[in-house]
Amino acid sequence: xxxxxxxxxxxxxxxxxxxxxxxxxxxxxxxxxxxxxxxxxxxxxxxxxxxxxxxxxxxxxxxxxxxxxxxxxxxxxxxxxxxxxxxxxxxxxxxxxxxxxxxxxxxxxxxxxxxxxxxxxxxxxxxxxxxxxxxxxxxxxxxxxxxxxxxxxxxxxxxxxxxxxxxxxxxxxxxxxxxxxxxxxxxxxxxxxxxxxxxxxxxxxxxxxxxxxxxxxxxxxxxxxxxxxxxxxxxxxxxxxxxxxxxxxxxxxxxxxxxxxxxxxxxxxxxxxxxxxxxxxxxxxxxxxxxxxxxxxxxxxxxxxxxxxxxxxxxxxxxxxxxxxxxxxxxxxxxxxxxxxxxxxxxxxxxxxxxxxxxxxxxxxxxxxxxxxxxxxxxxxxxxxxxxxxxxxxxxxxxxxxxxxxxxxxxxxxxxxxxxxxxxxxxxxxxxxxxxxxxxxxxxxxxxxxxxxxxxxxxxxxxxxxxxxxxxxxxxxxxxxxxxxxxxxxxxxxxxxxxxxxxxxxxxxxxxxxxxxxxxxxxxxxxxx
Numbered sequence: 001x002x003x004x005x006x007x008x009x010x011x012x013x014x015x016x017x018x019x020x021x022x023x024x025x026x027x028x029x030x031x032x033x034x035x036x037x038x039x040x041x042x043x044x045x046x047x048x049x050x051x052x053x054x055x056x057x058x059x060x061x062x063x064x065x066x067x068x069x070x071x072x073x074x075x076x077x078x079x080x081x082x083x084x085x086x087x088x089x090x091x092x093x094x095x096x097x098x099x100x101x102x103x104x105x106x107x108x109x110x111x112x113x114x115x116x117x118x119x120x121x122x123x124x125x126x127x128x129x130x131x132x133x134x135x136x137x138x139x140x141x142x143x144x145x146x147x148x149x150x151x152x153x154x155x156x157x158x159x160x161x162x163x164x165x166x167x168x169x170x171x172x173x174x175x176x177x178x179x180x181x182x183x184x185x186x187x188x189x190x191x192x193x194x195x196x197x198x199x200x201x202x203x204x205x206x207x208x209x210x211x212x213x214x215x216x217x218x219x220x221x222x223x224x225x226x227x228x229x230x231x232x233x234x235x236x237x238x239x240x241x242x243x244x245x246x247x248x249x250x251x252x253x254x255x256x257x258x259x260x261x262x263x264x265x266x267x268x269x270x271x272x273x274x275x276x277x278x279x280x281x282x283x284x285x286x287x288x289x290x291x292x293x294x295x296x297x298x299x300x301x302x303x304x305x306x307x308x309x310x311x312x313x314x315x316x317x318x319x320x321x322x323x324x325x326x327x328x329x330x331x332x333x334x335x336x337x338x339x340x341x342x343x344x345x346x347x348x349x350x351x352x353x354x355x356x357x358x359x360x361x362x363x364x365x366x367x368x369x370x371x372x373x374x375x376x377x378x379x380x381x382x383x384x385x386x387x388x389x390x391x392x393x394x395x396x397x398x399x400x401x402x403x404x405x406x407x408x409x410x411x412x413x414x415x416x417x418x419x420x421x422x423x424x425x426x427x428x429x430x431x432x433x434x435x436x437x438x439x440x441x442x443x444x445x446x447x448x449x450x451x452x453x454x455x456x457x458x459x460x461x462x463x464x465x466x467x468x469x470x471x472x473x474x475x476x477x478x479x480x481x482x483x484x485x486x487x488x489x490x491x492x493x494x495x496x497x498x499x500x501x502x503x504x505x506x507x508x509x510x511x512x513x514x515x516x517x518x519x520x521x522x523x524x525x526x527x528x529x
Contacts, residue, residue: 001050003035004057011061023062036069043076051076052088056095065100074104081111089115090128093135112136113144120147126155126163133170145176156184164188165200168207177211186218193225198237201226205244216466219245223252230258235269238262239277246281249471251464256282260289260296267299272307275300276315279322285464286475288326297323301330308336313346314357321360324367325472327479334368337361363476366419370483381484383426384416394424396497397457400504401425404512409438415454417484421477425455426486427512434513453512454486457493468492 007026011019026032039054046054055073063070077092084092093112099105116132123129129152136144152167159167164185171178189196189204196204201222208215226233226241233241238259245252263270263278270278279300282288289296304311304319311319320337323330340346347357369375390398390413401411405427412426428437429451437450462474470478470490478488489511499507 001046001054001057004039004061005053008057008060026061036063040069040072043072044079046076048080048084048088051080052084052091052095056091059095059099065102065105071104074108078104078108078111081108081115084115086119086123086125086128089119090131090135093132097135097137113140117144117147120144120151123151124155126152126159126167129155130163130166130170133167134173137173138175140174145174148174149176149178149181152178152181156181159184159188161188161192161195165196165204168204172207172210175210177213179213182211182213182215186215190218190221193221196222196225198233202240202244205241205248209244209247214248214465216250219248219250219252219465223250223255227252227255227258230255230262235259235262235266236274239274242281243277246284249285249461249463249465251285251287251467251469253287256285256287257289257291261291264292264295264299267303270303272311272315275303275307276319276322279304279319283322283325283472286326286470286472297326297328301328301333304330305332308333313340314353316340317346317357317360317364320364322472324364324371325476327367327371327476329368329371334364337364362420363473366480367476370419370480375483377483377485381417383412390414393493393497394457396501396504397425397455397491397508400501400508401427403501404505404508405436407438409440410436412439417481419480421481421484423454423481423486424457427453427455429453429512436512452486454481454488455491455508455511456488457491457496460492460494463492 011022011026014022036058039058043051043054051073055070055077058070058073059065065071089112092108093116096105096109096112113136116136123132129148133148133152136148140148167181168185168189171181204222205219207213208218223241223245226238230238238255242252242255242259260282300323304323308316316333316337320330320333323333337346341361346361347354351357394413398408398413402408405411410427413424415423415426417423426439428439429435430437431449431451433451456474456477458470458474462471463469464471468490469475474490478490481488491511496504496507
C-alpha cells in the first residue's frame with residue numbers, strides 16, 4: 001500500500017505528457033507485476049485502510065478498470081464495507097467518483113449511499129462531510145442531500161477557510177443550494193479573500209452561477225481584491241474574471257473602469273476570443289467608461305476591424321450587436337455585416353440559432369437608425385394597442401393606475417411601437433408634467449407638446465445585480481424610447497407585486513408625478529453618439 005500510494009503521490013504532480021511516459025515505465029517494470037499479484041493474493045487479509053488506499057492508488061495510476069485486480073478490490077470493499085470507518089468511507093467515495101459505471105462500482109456506490117445515510121449524524125469531521133458532498137454527486141436522493149446539509153450546519157461554527165472553499169464546491173457537485181451554508185462559506189471567503197488562488201476565485205463565481213446564489217457582498221469583496229491587485233494579474237486573467245461576473249449579472253464598476261484603461265493603453269493582448277468576451281461583458285453589464293470613453297470604443301472598433309478578414313459571420317454579428325447595444329456604431333463592421341445579409345449569407349434557413357440571430361440583426365438595424373447622429377425625434381409616433389386584455393402580472397398595476405388617475409381612459413396598456421418595441425402602459429401629461437391628459441384611443445394625432453410616459457414593468461434579472469441600473473438590452477430599449485419621445489419609468493415587477501395596494505398607488509404617484517417632473521430635462525447617459 002505504501003509503495004502504491006507513494007508512486008501515486010509522485011505521479012499526480014507530473015505533467016500529462018510525463019504521466020504517460022512514467023505510466024508506461026511503471027507498467028513495464030517487473031516489480032510492478034509482482035506487486036499487483038501480491039495485492040491480489042493479500043486483498044482479503046488487508047486492513048480496511050490499506051484496502052481503500054490501495055484501490056485509490058491503483059485506480060489513479062490508471063490501471064484498467066476491467067482488470068482482475070481492480071474488480072477484486074471492488075468486491076472485497078463490498079464485503080468489508082460495514083467495517084470501514086468514516087475516513088475509509090470518504091476515500092472510497094473519492095475513488096468511486098472517478099470510475100466508470102459497471103456492476104461492481106454501481107453495487108458499491110449503492111451500499112456506500114446506505115452506509116452514509118446511517119452514519120451521517122455521527123460524522124463530525126467537516127473535511128469528510130464536504131468530501132462526501134463532492135463525491136456522491138447530484139444523483140444522490142434529496143433526503144440524503146438534506147441530511148448532509150444538516151450535518152455540515154452542525155459543524156458550521158468550526159468551519160475553516162480551506163474547508164469553506166471545499167464545502168462551496170461540494171454543494172455544486174450535489175447541485176444543491178443551501179443558503180445557510182453558502183452564507184457561512186461566503187463570510188469565511190470574504191475574511192480570507194487575499195489567500196484565495198485565482199483559479200478558486202473563478203470557481204467560486206461559477207459555483208454561484210450554477211447554484212443561482214446571488215451575494216453582492218461576496219462578489220464585491222472578490223472584485224475589490226482583483227481591483228486592488230490589478231497590477232499583479234495578467235490581462236487575460238482579468239478577462240476571465242469579468243466574464244464570470246457578467247454571467248452573474250454583477251457589475252464590478254471600478255474594475256471595469258481600470259480594465260478599460262488597460263485595453264486603451266495596450267490593445268495588443270486582445271485576440272479575437274478575448275475581444276468578443278470584452279464586448280459581451282461591457283454591453284451586457286451596460287458599462288461605459290467614465291474616462292476616455294470615445295478612445296475606448298475606437299480601440300475596440302480598431303481591434304474588430306483588424307479581425308474582419310478572418311471573423312466568422314456569427315462572431316461578426318455578435319461583435320456589432322454588442323457595440324450597438326452600447327450605442328456605438330462600428331461603421332466598417334456594419335458595412336461588412338449588411339453586405340453578408342444582402343447576400344443571404346448571414347442567417348441560413350437550417351441554422352439552429354436562426355431566431356436568435358434574427359433578433360440580434362433586427363436590433364443592429366434599429367440601432368443604426370435610432371442611434372445615428374442624423375436621427376431627429378419624430379413629432380408623432382404611430383402606436384397601437386395590441387390587446388384589450390391585461391396580462392395577469394400587470395393587473396395590479398392597472399388597478400393602481402385606475403385608483404390613482406381615476407379613469408381607465410387616462411392611460412393605455414400593451415402599446416406596440418415601431419421597431420417592434422412594446423410598452424406596458426402609456427400616460428400623457430401636459431408640457432409641464434403636472435397634469436395627466438385623457439387618452440382617446442381613436443385619436444391618431446395627440447398633442448405634440450404633451451409629454452409621453454412609458455411605464456415598463458420588468459424582471460429583476462434585467463438589472464445589474466444589487467442595483468437599479470438596467471442591463472444592456474433594457475438600457476438600449478430605454479435609450480430608443482427616449483429617442484422616440486418617451487420618458488421611461490422602469491419598475492421592478494417582483495417588488496411591485498409584493499407591495500400592498502395602497503403602497504402600490506403611492507409608489508406610482510411618486511414615479512409619475514415627482515420623478516418625472518425632476519427628470520424631464522434629463523439626458524440619457526447611454527447615448528454614446
